[in-house]
Amino acid sequence: MLEIQNLSVDYRGTRALENVGFTVPVGQLVGSVGPNGAGKSTLVEAILGLVPVIQGVIRFNGMPLRRQLLKTAYVPQRSRIDWDYPVTVWNVVMMAQTVQTGLFQRFSRQTKYLAQAALERVGMYELRHRPIGELSGGQQQRDFLARALAKEAELLIFDEPFTAVDRKTEDVIFEIFQELRAAGKTLLIINHDLGESLAIYDQLLLLNKRLIAQGTRQEVVTSDNLERAYGRGLTRVFA
């Protein structure tokens, strides 16, 4: 279980998150939604120790998460990656096992098998020798999904995995999320919109610097909550 308590984060001198607290139970798929600038990406970056936190407790299975990073897989937003970087699909997936393999060691046969299985699962094994810059947006996202699978993590965190992907990729991501949930993994997903994709989540977090609501879709997506998060305009559309 992922537990977040009283998490506050400053970003460039302003408060980006204020006393955020929630839990993600094992075997659940939890989606985080909120307007642009609500601190969704800052939340996952704070959880993973990528930005300094002012205060707060971040635990996974009762222990500080920062001591269990090998059990964590993180897929950043696609816009954060330089897609002209000279690297192939295969080598991106192999990065999953970089830390586990250790300094001065070569990747083992087992690691290569994991990478192969992950690429086959997302339907990308045939493209393994292709440079990432020659892939479509959906294929790039599936390559990163394979990297997360090849890490064999317990906690998986995705930042906007559905942004600018094709229907096939969306289906693959949905299927894999269900499989990971069934395998008892803990999943936290940043979702960029309030559309139909919200139906897949067991729980939603509605965020706008503070945690506005947590619960099922019906409990969270109410006109009152949306007004508090987004303001009046959006409430009329969704309520």
Place this chain on the structure above:
Amino acid sequence: MLEWIIEPLSLSFMQRALMLGIVLGVLCAIVGSYMIVQQMGMLAHAISHSVMAGLPIAYVVGVALSIGALIAGVVSALVLYLIESRSRVKTDAAMALILTSFVALGVTLVSTLPGANRIDLVHILFGNILGVTMKEVWWSLAIAVIGIILVRLFFKELLFYTFDPKGAQASGLPVHWYNASLIVAMTVTIVVCLPTVGALLVVALLVAPAVTAYLLVKELHQMMWVGSIIGALSSVIGMYLSYYLDAPSGATIVLVAFCFFCLAFFFSPSEGLLVSLWRQHTRSKLTDADMMQTQSIKP
């Protein structure tokens, strides 16, 4: 032709210069490959000029000039990092400020510190590979070998870090150490290259072979291999041109490296300008043919 090649080799200063040129061509391509993928070209430019501030201080203190240059280069990178991370000032403005301020500091100290005016600033700015000693060649070789070994040992970690710094940090890699190591490696390479091409042109030696390779290959390690060959060839051809044209060696090396870049830019099989123009041309011809066919089918 053979005589044309052999004649300069009979001169010991040319032998030393060629050996150094090949070593630096390889070292610069390897370090430069990381610079390209990390988009650190402007940082290299700032550091290459900032090293000048360390020279007069090292001279007066009595340590090797290269140590002073190295410390000044690293300090300039640290000051840049401080300004960027602790203020709203953008990177390009901070770099322009640091570059000029460190050069100004160097020029001021050369004039004011006792004895420091013996430092030849023109030599620092433009270099002179023909004046290098055998000791400098061995030092450069040692640094290049150490650099290659370190890159080999940390290749997978550096690949992960330079491709996806956030992902690497989230996996527990000590990314700040890797970042600092790359900056130090870049500064060391710049300092080693100063006697060859000088502070004004050193960045070209770091950037040109690596970025040429970037247009030709698909993976980072291939970029280093191809870049090394281009870097070494640029040094050798540039040196010969310098010998026969009686031109400054640093400038001819850089111009040859730029010619290699132009060749790749126009003729690269995957990304060359001519290839992409040809592809556009054939695609539009195909589209025209399709339209003609469609029209002829119409009753």
